[in-house]
Amino acid sequence: MSKTKKQGGTEQGAGADAVEMSAERAEEIVSLLRDGALEIPVGAEDLAGALLVVAGQRDENRDLLQRTAADFQNFQRRSRQNERETRELTSAGVVQSMLRVLDFFDMALQQDPTTATVEQVIGGVEMIKAEFLRVLSTHGVEVVMPSPGDEFEPRKHEAVEKRESADIEPGHIVEARSPGYVMSDRVIRPAKVVVAEAAGDGIKEEDGDGAEPVEQGGEG
Template identity: 35%
Template sequence: MEEPKKNKEQEEPQAEKAAEAENRSTSENELEALRAEYEQLRVQSAEYLDSLQRERASFANYRRRVDQENLQIYDIALGDLIKIFLPVVDDLELALKQKPQITEVDPWYEGIALTLQKLHKTLESKGVQKLDVKPGDEFDPAIHEAVTHEDHPDFSGGQVVEVLQNGYKLNDRIIRPALVRVAK
């Protein structure tokens, strides 16, 4: 009876060792599977991060483009609106030039001058500037519109002889060129 007891005692440590080896093998397999899953998730996470960063950059570019387009639309609309008022400015300036010779201060004349001054300040506050054009300047088709070409003894060919109507620009964009007479 002692022999079966010894076999049993010898078999138990071997069974434990086998179970331990099997557990170790299973643990290593699980660990390897977890490492592979971790690596796969790390790669997927990096791809998602890259995709997110690209989308953010794309959205920022879109936003900047839309803001720029809105600003351009605003400038065009403002320029169109201002063009409507320029003939009024021209008429007021013409009225002031045609002032009859009066020795006393005329309230009508002063009222026209103040109205024109307010209108100029309002236009300037929106970025409108009168083009600086004067006789003797070289003709520039970007800012001048020639009404006539004529021989003139005091000016050489291509020079502005007279400014018939002032030109204006809104910020850096010409909204109305100056009407001029040009020497041949």
């Protein structure tokens, strides 16, 4: 059986060599025909002409394939370069918009700490926060701050606590702990919320032996 396999492998190798030799021979014949260095036997003129036509088409297809491959490589290189430049421009735009927020911090730090009042400090912080939110909005970022009674949405909200509530329907928000942020319908950070749950059943206390408590009363 191993001998048969060996013979099969030898035959396949010989076949591949024969195909390679045939291709080389065909290429040699085409070259000779193009140079006019090969004498064409009588009656084989049409066959020789057809061979030259096929060889010409093959050369055209090979050239087209090489040009297409080169164009595709250039396209890939340009695409990577454009992607890199786009990322750099986007990052530069974000940094540039954040510089104004940094200016607000510098303005706050220039205040005299010996004369600044609490109201001035709080006002400065609120101004910086407002400017920061404005910058976020210019980049398509929206604040998600649910209100009590809003329905809990797992995609936009993160439940950090469940609490019984007499006023809020189960599965709805009792309070928001921190805001969330979305950008083009993509959740960057969910809002942290407390969710209402159904009140548990009341538990009736009993004596230690399980007997009903005895009602005590005075003599009539």
